[in-house]
Structures are given as C-alpha cells and as structure tokens.
Amino acid sequence: SFLERSGVAPARVAALRSEAEALYLGTRPKTRAAAGAAAHLLQGVPMHWMVDWSTPVPLVVSEATGARLTDIDGHGYDDFCLGDTAALFGHGPAPVAEAISRQAHRGLATMLPSPDAAAVGDLLNARFGLPYWQIATTATDANRFALRAARAITGRPRILIFDGAYHGAVDETFVSISANGRVANRAGLLGEPRDLTLLTRVVPFNDLDAVETALADNTIACVITEPVMTNCAMVLPQPGFHEGLREITRRHGTLLLIDETHTLSTGPGGYTRAHGLEPDLFVVGKAIAGGIPAAVWGMSNEAAIRLLQAREAAPAGHSGMGTTLSGSPLQLAALRATLEQVATDHAYAHMEALAKHLKAGLAGAINEVGLPWHVARCGARVEVVRAPAPLRDGGQSRAVNFAALEATIHLALLVRGVLISPFHDMMLTSPATTQAQVDNLIAATRDVLQRLTA
Ligand code: PMP
Known part of the structure; x- marks a missing residue:
C-alpha cells in the first residue's frame, strides 16, 4: 500500500494538500490574476515545465537576488531550488x-x-x-x-x-x-x-x-x-x-x-x-x-x-x-x-558546510517522526530519498516516486516560505545562502513531516 511504501497515510497527504492550497490561493490575489492574464502563452507560461510545479497556479517571481525570491504578491522565499542548479552560485552574482x-x-x-x-x-x-x-x-x-x-x-x-x-x-x-x-x-x-x-x-x-x-x-x-x-x-x-x-x-x-x-x-x-x-x-x-x-x-x-x-x-x-x-x-x-x-574555493567551502548542516537537520527531522527515508548529498546538493537505504539504480528510484506526496510537501514548504526543486526533493546551498535560511528549511520540513505523521 501507499502507506507501507511511503510511510505516510494518503488521507494525511490530502489534508495537508488542501490546507496548503487554500493558504496559497487565499494570500496571493495578484498571482491568481496573473495566471488568468497570460492568455497568449501556451498553458499560460513561457515554458510548459512551469505548470508542473506543485502550485495550483504558477508563482510569479518579481525579484530573485542571492538566495531569496519575492513573488508579485510580496511574499519572500528562501530559495533552495536555485533555478534547478542554474543559480547554484546565487541569483545574479555581482x-x-x-x-x-x-x-x-x-x-x-x-x-x-x-x-x-x-x-x-x-x-x-x-x-x-x-x-x-x-x-x-x-x-x-x-x-x-x-x-x-x-x-x-x-x-x-x-x-x-x-x-x-x-x-x-x-x-x-x-x-x-x-x-x-x-x-x-x-x-x-x-x-x-x-x-x-x-x-x-x-x-x-x-x-x-x-x-x-x-x-x-x-x-x-x-x-x-x-x-x-x-x-x-x-x-x-x-x-x-x-x-x-x-x-x-x-x-x-x-x-x-x-x-x-x-x-x-x-x-x-x-x-x-x-x-x-x-x-x-x-x-x-x-x-x-x-x-x-x-x-x-x-x-x-x-x-x-x-x-x-x-x-x-x-x-x-x-x-x-x-x-x-x-x-x-x-x-x-x-x-x-x-x-x-x-565559483571559488572559498564559495564552495561555504556551500559544503551549509549542505552538511542541512543534511544533518533533515535527517534529524525524518528520524523524529520515524519515516523510512534518508538524506543523500553530493557537495552542495542535498536530496531527501523516500527509501531507508541508498538507491542503487534508476529502477529503485522509480519505485519510491510518490508524486502526490512529493507535490504536497513542496507546496506545504512553499507556503512556509521555502522553495525547493519541483523535481523530487532536491535542495541546493549557494554562496549567498545563510545558516538562518538553512535552519528555516529544517524547521519548515520538521513541521510538514509532523503534520504528515502525527
Ligand atoms: N545534464 C544534466 C545532468 C541535467 O540535469 C540537465 C538538466 N536538468 C541537462 C544536462 C540539460 O540542461 P539544460 O536543460 O540546461 O539544457
């Protein structure tokens, strides 16, 4: 069953999803209006992957600097997606x-x-x-x-x-x-x-x-x-x-x-x-x-x-x-x-130290609620893997791909002010990322995982 394989009951996923969706839409009138206004873009976006995010309507970013995003409704986000690696060194390095x-x-x-x-x-x-x-x-x-x-x-x-x-x-x-x-x-x-x-x-x-x-x-x-x-x-x-x-x-x-x-x-x-x-x-x-x-x-x-x-x-x-x-x-x-x-040695030392801290914090949050997941890391790239042991290949990875759970976690994090990659559970730490931002992500994850399991 889904519960046995993922560790989470489907009803909890649905409840968290509808709560996060209501919060997202309820506090973003301009974002909602923007979705309706993009009439001459196919599916309302400049590139169709942008409708694949967890959000009910696309987040419209008015500004991205360092490791922060601001949307058109004025909400700020700690950005751990970083353009799915394109902004690995932060947005617009000076x-x-x-x-x-x-x-x-x-x-x-x-x-x-x-x-x-x-x-x-x-x-x-x-x-x-x-x-x-x-x-x-x-x-x-x-x-x-x-x-x-x-x-x-x-x-x-x-x-x-x-x-x-x-x-x-x-x-x-x-x-x-x-x-x-x-x-x-x-x-x-x-x-x-x-x-x-x-x-x-x-x-x-x-x-x-x-x-x-x-x-x-x-x-x-x-x-x-x-x-x-x-x-x-x-x-x-x-x-x-x-x-x-x-x-x-x-x-x-x-x-x-x-x-x-x-x-x-x-x-x-x-x-x-x-x-x-x-x-x-x-x-x-x-x-x-x-x-x-x-x-x-x-x-x-x-x-x-x-x-x-x-x-x-x-x-x-x-x-x-x-x-x-x-x-x-x-x-x-x-x-x-x-x-x-x-992309200096100095920048990488900062990125790596924060990624280690992030990995430890996420592993702690997972262990607290007893989910059968682990955290993998490759330098400044951190990934929550919904399996107890390291994956060996792509087939094993497909077996632990729970789309609805993943999207719910992403949206619940987003309404808590942190953005992670829309693809699986990937997070990056940049030279501009701060320890406080990493702690925010750990705290938001802890909150979300507790809501999914309590
Ligand atoms: N190689 C790897 C390993 C990638 O992950 C990606 C994109 N995710 C690409 C190549 C292609 O990059 P782009 O979409 O910028 O062409």
Whole structure:
C-alpha cells in the first residue's frame, strides 16, 4: 500500500494538500490574476515545465537576488531550488552582473572571439583538467555535440546510457527500462516516431556486468553518465563503479562522457576533479556562466586529435555542432567572471558546510517522526530519498516516486516560505545562502513531516 511504501497515510497527504492550497490561493490575489492574464502563452507560461510545479497556479517571481525570491504578491522565499542548479552560485552574482552589463555596451553577439576567449579556455583547462574546450548555449546542446563528436571519433553508431538518467532534451537519451525489463522509448516523450533503442543501449547504474555485456560487440561510441545520478532522486556510485566503468570503456575503445551539469555542486572542479575521474569528453552547463545561458564541453588530447582528423577527412559542410549564439562575447564575459570570481574555493567551502548542516537537520527531522527515508548529498546538493537505504539504480528510484506526496510537501514548504526543486526533493546551498535560511528549511520540513505523521 501507499502507506507501507511511503510511510505516510494518503488521507494525511490530502489534508495537508488542501490546507496548503487554500493558504496559497487565499494570500496571493495578484498571482491568481496573473495566471488568468497570460492568455497568449501556451498553458499560460513561457515554458510548459512551469505548470508542473506543485502550485495550483504558477508563482510569479518579481525579484530573485542571492538566495531569496519575492513573488508579485510580496511574499519572500528562501530559495533552495536555485533555478534547478542554474543559480547554484546565487541569483545574479555581482561579478557576473557587472561583467554582463559591461559587455552589453561592447557587443553581445558577433560570432567572433572576444578578448575573454583565451582566458576562458585557460580557466576551464586549469579547473577541470581537460585540454580542449568548446562553448555551447545549453547543457542539452553540449551533450548533443559531444555525442556527435564521439561518433565521429570512433566511427561507431551506438551510445550507452544509464536507466533513469537525464541529460537534457537529447533525443537519443530518451530510452529507459520498464518494470518488466523491456527497453523502450521513455514514457511521456512526444513526437518521436523512431525506435530510439536501435542506437541507444540502456543498463542500470552501478551494474558493471551489464556495462560489460552492452559494450561487448564494440559498436558503442560513447557511454554518457552523470558521476552521481541526480535526476532520479539521488543515486550515488558504489565503491569501484567509476574505476570499473573507465576500465571497461577503455578496453572496448568506447569513449566516456561525464556530464557534470548537476554534480558541479561537488566542488570547484566538479566530481571529476574531486574523485580523479578520467573522462574523454566532459560537459557542464546551467550554472557555469552564473545563470547566463552557456555550457561548455571539453575533450582529452587524444579525443581532440581524432576529432580534427575526422573533420579533415570529411567533405566541407555543416558539422552538426555549434549554434549561432554559442561562444558569444556575452557568454565569455559571464563564464570568465564566474570562473574567476564566483565559483571559488572559498564559495564552495561555504556551500559544503551549509549542505552538511542541512543534511544533518533533515535527517534529524525524518528520524523524529520515524519515516523510512534518508538524506543523500553530493557537495552542495542535498536530496531527501523516500527509501531507508541508498538507491542503487534508476529502477529503485522509480519505485519510491510518490508524486502526490512529493507535490504536497513542496507546496506545504512553499507556503512556509521555502522553495525547493519541483523535481523530487532536491535542495541546493549557494554562496549567498545563510545558516538562518538553512535552519528555516529544517524547521519548515520538521513541521510538514509532523503534520504528515502525527
Ligand atoms: N545534464 C544534466 C545532468 C541535467 O540535469 C540537465 C538538466 N536538468 C541537462 C544536462 C540539460 O540542461 P539544460 O536543460 O540546461 O539544457
């Protein structure tokens, strides 16, 4: 039953939901009016994911600074969603705000390098360890280009992903393993007539035997993975997993693409530097330019040589990599400011200390009410997982996904003045986040969990 699996009675979820909904609507007249006014946006929002939040009508944010949001009705929030990682370093960090306003008077889009370009390359090399870099506009794009590069380099057709992974709106990654073990296009994917499983293999995370089998016929160009799975609650790698993955991929001539878009929370050089991973290809987006749309993809020396060889061998024409606004002077200015002045060792020390404090506080609140849940953490990223023990893979994560309970918790927290990610129970601590804000979140969570169980 729902109660046995989640630890919470459905009636309590419904009661808390209707209470939070009434409070939300009752105290937000302008928010309600705004929902009615957006007549010429599909579903009333600029991007349809925005109707997927827990709120009965979308929250309209009038201001976001540091780790605080204010809505159009004047309510303030401690923001632990932080744009689902795009604002990992806080909203509008001052060095980024200054750099982009300076750049706005010198050219935003030229399709030519600016004087910041070489410095950005040097900064990325020093930070993440890979020698060659390209700029893209979203992490989605960076992953698409890196996968294309992997196929060009290896001449192989297929890729391997881990079940439950998300790497952006990258068509060929929308494959998953269903409960009966069948591999198919992911549920919910619209407008995809192709059987994506023809070129994408999918295996459970933390399963090196399955990786070995999937790579055996040497048709896999690339394995793409997050170092910690952060898009199906949080699945940490088991000891030896990354070492094994690297050994198997090398042995089969398969490239390894590490997507650090979320795990940049781990430390200044991402999980890769913190744990000595050795990717051939590397992607990070979202927060890497402090909130300005930019992503970067890096490659090893060998990958760079082979990619250039493939390019020379091909006839002239579109490579299928790059977009008009990528590598713009705006992006370069924001990247440079973020890398030089925002994502510093000092900032990360603060983020990590607060995340540890948050994890301990949430674990305490869960234990007090005896729920069979735990808290996982990856640097400044904290996740409440509705299972007693660490998750091993995406299948286990799907089994503890309780949509109504999750949305109720989110809305109940929101009316208590704290915002967490609309996807599962993810919370981030930024350089701008304060200990008082973390304590507010812990107190609000304690209150909500007691209401759900008392
Ligand atoms: N990679 C990972 C690991 C992500 O979590 C996401 C987005 N959640 C992306 C890539 C895609 O980022 P974007 O939507 O900015 O393209």
